[in-house]
Amino acid sequence: MTLPFIEKYRTNNFEEIKGQDSAIAEARMFLKTFPRKKALIINGPAGNGKTSIVLALAKENNLELFELNASDLRNRASLEAVLKPASLQSSLFKKSKLILMDEADGITGSDRGGVPELIALIEKTKFPIIITANDIWDKKFSLLRQKCQIVNLKELNENVIFDIITEVVKKECKKITPENLVLIAKKSKGDMRAALNDLESVLNLGEEIKIEDIDEREKDIGIFEALKRIFQMPFDKKTLDVFDDVDMEIDEIMLWVEENIPLEYYGKSLAKAYDSLSKADLFKGRIYRQQYWRFLVYQNFFLSAGVSASTKLKNNEFKKYNKPTRILKIWMANRKNAKKKSIVLKYAKFNHMSKRKAMKESFLLPLIINNKMKKMLDLDENEIEYLEDKKGALIVSSGLNRFRI
């Protein structure tokens, strides 16, 4: 039987939990200083490693995990029946216990007594209790919060998610394009579980079909209509309100317009349309800088009416508008450039100069920095490897070997 990815790749050791180092340190500290605080709340959005941290903690300290799911417990009686013996008795095999109250958000208002019972339990328990929750700042938990130490987990960084799913693909011996991996990572919005689920369905159903589904299609329909009106219909008063029905931030709309102008316009109207877009961006910059939000009117105007008025020759051809790709490309390039940036930063610090200046010299760095400077600049293995690769490529591509004696 094959397990779903979210179970198959659930980790129970700390090395594999990425991007939550400070939270892990705090959780370890809680256990070490128990019973100073008897319960720990791990709070954070879905799928960023709350349960995994608890599993790892139990494993690391050789504790028997007593797992409870608050969603299943509906009242005082059942909480009491199950939790009390667990917290008062010693474990059968003389292993100490760790009680996990998973998904505390499941204790709803109708579970009268649920929260007070949990509090009473915390007061009596001989074993450490860990509670996980998505939103511990809800009013109903106010008394509970006072009894517990609270750790907030950050949303996982997209880069971390990208790295993990890349690893999973490798382990599964499957292939998938990097663009799609990026899409999945970005779409997950910091939720590792969602990313793994998406990845699994993509791998199972084939990339072509599924990636389209992953995109938020409905959101796109609105923008298609808006673009059609701007590009293909004569300019009138309605053009000004064209973005009202689009469920997107104006920044994203700008990217859509930018991406699709060349699809509709050429020559003079192309130049005019981009000039309008450029003016829209000008006002956007002024809004940011001066926080003068009335400028938004002009940004909107140039983006809709300005672009639309770039030509009087309208057509009615069917066009399949493209999704903006630039942000994705920037994101991927940043990942690629991350090593270079960290090297440049270290070099800049050592050399008493700014990163920006050092960046300008960066093309010489593979030749200048050799292995012996590793320690001095505090470079790690990856960075050295990057430099060596670059050096090799540079020597070959510019034919530098002919200068060697």
Added chain:
Amino acid sequence: MDNFDDSTIWTEKYRPKKFEEVVGQDDIVKKVHSLTRAMNIPHLLFAGPAGTGKSTLALIVVKELFGSTWKENYLELNASDERGIDVVRQKVKDFARTKAIGKVPFKVIFLDEADALTKEAQQALRRTMENFTNTCRFVMSANYSSKIIDPIQSRCVIFRFKLLEKKDIEKRVILIAEKEKLQIDDKTMEFLYEASEGDCRRVINLLQASSSISPNISIDLLNTLISNAKPADIKIVLEYALSGDFIKAKEKLLEVMLKDSIAGTDIIKSIQKEIWNLQIDNELKVKLTEKTGEVEFRLVEGSDEFIQLEALLASFVLAGRGVIK
């Protein structure tokens, strides 16, 4: 061969350590030296082009003032990396608040590229400078002193660094060539100076990079390295645009920008320079440059550099359609 050592970066190795070693800024060095000797410096503002010795002089000053405890009493901040008001509020204040260690009663903060600080941050700095004058002196560097607000200028003694002359750069190059056993003939020397644009750091980096290939530094070798720095790619972008292929032009542009994370402001500089090397008639060059200027202005005011550059390319497509086949 005891001096031969390939385990350090030459720009640091050959950074002047004493006042006497600084080249090309005799007047400034003399004045700053005597200020330092009095063990009491005012706030200083070093203005001038890159690679002319501003940071070097600041480092010499603190080393002279504090001797072996200079690291404890010296904070270096790069305004272009950490601009904004928070830097001034936190890092500067935290450092300035505590007392200096040793016999000099103040600490020194070196604020490199201070002209990159926002106006708001400069305003915040102005109060800080006054409040902590007893415990802390500022040395600021800037390419253009005009970008520093007046109240700060008036609190500083300003020194204007000159672009290094050929003889200054030559002096350093000869010293390095001797120590590192490099061969450089006169013509190559001339070429190095041309390539440096008066920036000593650029020259030294070029030398070290070349020496990793061969101790015989030739124009050919230097040229090969430099051509890597100025990618011919901008020319390709322009050629696509002027031949009427907007899509290819913008795709190439994005590729160039992303490959080495080049800022839009640097791209537009290269475009402006490259226009004059194109095989087109002068009237068109003027027209294109005018557009470039307008877009550079918008680029500074706007928020999305790429949109502005796309607008530029679209206007080039229109202006030069069919000029380049």
